[in-house]
Amino acid sequence: xxxxxxxxxxxxxxxxxxxxxxxxxxxxxxxxxxxxxxxxxxxxxxxxxxxxxxxxxxxxxxxxxxxxxxxxxxxxxxxxxxxxxxxxxxxxxxxxxxxxxxxxxxxxxxxxxxxxxxxxxxxxxxxxxxxxxxxxxxxxxxxxxxxxxxxxxxxxxxxxxxxxxxxxxxxxxxxxxxxxxxxxxxxxxxxxxxxxxxxxxxxxxxxxxxxxxxxxxxxxxxxxxxxxxxxxxxxxxxxxxxxxxxxxxxxxxxxxxxxxxxxxxxxxxxxxxxxxxxxxxxxxxxxxxx
Numbered sequence: 001x002x003x004x005x006x007x008x009x010x011x012x013x014x015x016x017x018x019x020x021x022x023x024x025x026x027x028x029x030x031x032x033x034x035x036x037x038x039x040x041x042x043x044x045x046x047x048x049x050x051x052x053x054x055x056x057x058x059x060x061x062x063x064x065x066x067x068x069x070x071x072x073x074x075x076x077x078x079x080x081x082x083x084x085x086x087x088x089x090x091x092x093x094x095x096x097x098x099x100x101x102x103x104x105x106x107x108x109x110x111x112x113x114x115x116x117x118x119x120x121x122x123x124x125x126x127x128x129x130x131x132x133x134x135x136x137x138x139x140x141x142x143x144x145x146x147x148x149x150x151x152x153x154x155x156x157x158x159x160x161x162x163x164x165x166x167x168x169x170x171x172x173x174x175x176x177x178x179x180x181x182x183x184x185x186x187x188x189x190x191x192x193x194x195x196x197x198x199x200x201x202x203x204x205x206x207x208x209x210x211x212x213x214x215x216x217x218x219x220x221x222x223x224x225x226x227x228x229x230x231x232x233x234x235x236x237x238x239x240x241x242x243x244x245x246x247x248x249x250x251x252x253x254x255x256x257x258x259x260x261x262x263x264x265x266x267x268x269x270x271x272x273x274x275x276x277x278x279x280x281x282x283x284x285x286x287x288x289x290x
Contacts, residue, residue, distance in 0.1 A: 135186035157220030163206040168240020249277035
């Protein structure tokens with residue numbers, strides 16, 4: 001028994017010793033592997049750093065240094081300092097810059113020309129957007145723009161007129177002739193306003209609005225009467241009208257000096273006066289009165 005026990009103990013010690021030797025060998029292999037990986041990282045990092053340093057040196061030598069040298073040379077020339085002798089490379093750089101100047105100047109001129117054309121087109125579109133496409137006078141948008149510049153407190157007359165029996169005119173001659181009639185009425189009305197500050201707008205359909213700045217009530221009535229008579233005297237046939245001639249009904253509203261009535265309120269007053277002219281037999285001028 002004692003001999004067997006000693007044999008088992010010796011066998012156990014041998015097994016433990018072999019296992020410890022194996023573990024020690026594996027640990028040595030792991031250390032070698034770690035050292036190898038660490039060396040690879042160091043080598044890769046060194047190569048990457050070298051490449052980056054080389055790129056930086058290349059950029060500095062071939063790009064930044066010539067640019068800085070050229071900038072310093074041009075600065076010295078601009079400030080009147082004495083400059084050293086130019087190298088062939090510097091002369092080539094200056095020649096390249098000089099060769100590019102005409103191209104840059106031509107590009108700038110083309111850009112300026114195109115910008116001017118675009119601004120002209122923008123102004124033309126803005127101008128056309130404020131004109132009535134049929135009659136060529138100001139449209140409702142133009143009237144809205146005029147409202148923005150109105151100054152309550154200054155005299156202003158609003159003359160609103162509407163073609164009498166225009167539906168009967170269209171029924172008799174057709175809509176194409178109706179369009180020509182609107183064009184003729186707009187032209188005659190515009191010709192009846194003699195000052196540059198006076199303006200006539202197509203308000204909608206066969207209805208028109210004229211603005212006469214600085215006119216007192218008496219002058220406004222005279223101008224409104226001139227518009228009505230000019231359209232009647234144009235002699236445009238209208239079989240549906242009582243006299244067989246195309247006429248307009250007119251409403252007038254005035255703002256005297258110091259009054260603060262807005263342009264919108266004046267137009268509403270002129271519209272009421274216009275319908276009074278319609279109710280009272282047409283082909284007449286009515287002044288708004290409270």
